[in-house]
C-alpha cells in the first residue's frame with residue numbers, strides 16, 4: 267500500500283460538515299466530499315461524474331439548467347441564508363430541503379462552481395412548527411377576542427340589569443318614601459286635630475262658664491220676679507239667657523266648622539248668589555246683637571252684585587267679620603260694609619271704629635286660638651278668623667286687614683268673579 271502524503275486541503279475538504287460540490291461548466295460534478303455523499307445518500311465517490319441536475323427534483327431540472335447558465339454568465343458569490351430554499355434529490359429519489367451557497371473557483375486555470383450545501387430538514391420542521399403555532403396563536407387570539415367581546419357583552423348586560431334593578435329600587439324607595447310622607451302627614455294632621463280638640467275642651471270649659479253662670483243667675487232671678495211690675499226685669503234676664511245660649515251655640519258652631527275644615531269634610535256648593543241681597547240679610551240679622559246706638563252702613567257698587575259662590579261659606583265669612591266689628595267696638599260707633607267690583611274681583615270691606623289690634627300682634631291674626639291682649643276681657647275663642655281664612659282660601663279668595671290701635675280696623679276680602 268502506497269503511503270501517500272496527506273493533502274491538508276483535501277483533509278479539510280473531507281472533514282467539512284457541509285456538503286461541498288465542485289461542478290464544471292457543463293454541470294458535471296468533478297469533486298464531492300463525504301458530507302455531500304451522506305447528504306444525497308451516495309456511496310463514496312459515486313457522485314463524481316454525475317450531472318448536478320441529478321441532485322435536483324425532476325420537476326425543477328429544466329429550470330435549474332437555466333439558472334446555472336445564468337450564473338455562469340454572471341457569476342457572483344451567493345451566500346447562504348438568503349431565502350433561497352431549494353430541494354435536493356437523494357439517490358433513492360426522496361427529496362429534502364437544502365440551502366446552498368455558490369462560489370467560483372479556478373481549478374487548473376478553468377472556472378468551476380463551488381456549491382456548499384446544508385440539509386435544512388430540521389430547520390424546515392421547526393419553521394413549519396413555528397408557522398403552525400403562529401397560526402394557532404392567530405386562531406387563539408381571534409378566539410380570545412371573541413371571548414372578550416362576549417364577556418364585554420355579558421358585562422354590559424349585567425350592568426344593564428343592575429341599572430334596571432337600581433331603577434326599580436329607586437322607584438320602590440320613592441314609593442315607600444311617599445307612603446311614609448303620607449303617613450307622617452296623616453299622623454301630624456291627626457295629632458293637630460287631637461291637639462285642637464283638647465285645646466277646645468280646656469278653652470270651652472273656660473268660655474262656657476261665663477254664659478252658663480249668666481244663664482243660671484238670670485234663671486234664678488226670673489224665678490224671684492213673680493210680682494206684677496217686674497216684667498221689665500224678667501225680660502232683661504230672658505234676653506241675657508238668650509244671648510248666653512247664642513254665645514254657647516256660636517262657640518260650638520265654630521268648633522264644628524273647624525273640625526270639619528280640618529278633616530277636609532267641607533265641600534264647596536256653588537250657585538249663583540245675589541250677594542248684595544245676601545249681605546243685606548246678614549246685616550239685618552246682626553243688627554240685633556249691635557250695641558247701643560251702633561249702626562251698620564252698607565254700600566254696594568254696582569247696586570246689585572251677583573256671584574257664583576257657595577252661599578253658606580260666603581255668609582259664614584261675613585257673619586264672622588261683622589260680629590268681630592260689633593264685638594270689638596264701642597256703643598255709638600259706626601260700622602261700614604262696602605262692596606265693589608275691583609278688577610277681576612268682588613271686594614268687600616268691613617270697617618269699624620273699634621279698639622284695633624296692637625301692631626306687634628297683627629302677624630298672628632289668622633292663627634288658631636289667637637286673641638289679642640287688648641281683647642282678653644271680651645268673650646271669644648280665637649277661632650273665628652282662622653275659620654274665615656280657611657273659607658276664603660276655599661273660594662280662591664284673599665283676605666287682608668289694616669288696623670290701628672284705638673282707631674279701628676278694616677278687613678278686606680277679595681273673591682274672584
Ligand SMILES: Nc1ncnc2c1ncn2[C@@H]1O[C@H](COP(=O)(O)OP(=O)(O)OP(=O)(O)O)[C@@H](O)[C@H]1O
Nearest residue numbers: 590591594622637638641646647648649650651675
Ligand atoms: N274687628 C276687630 N277689632 C279688633 N280686634 C279684632 C277684630 N277682629 C278680630 N280681632 C282680634 O283678633 C282676635 C281673633 O279674632 P277671632 O274672630 O278669630 O276670635 P274671637 O273673636 O276672639 O273669637 P270667636 O270669633 O271665635 O268667637 C280677637 O280675639 C281680637 O283680639
Ligand SMILES: [Mg+2]
Nearest residue numbers: 590646650651
Ligand atoms: Mg270673632
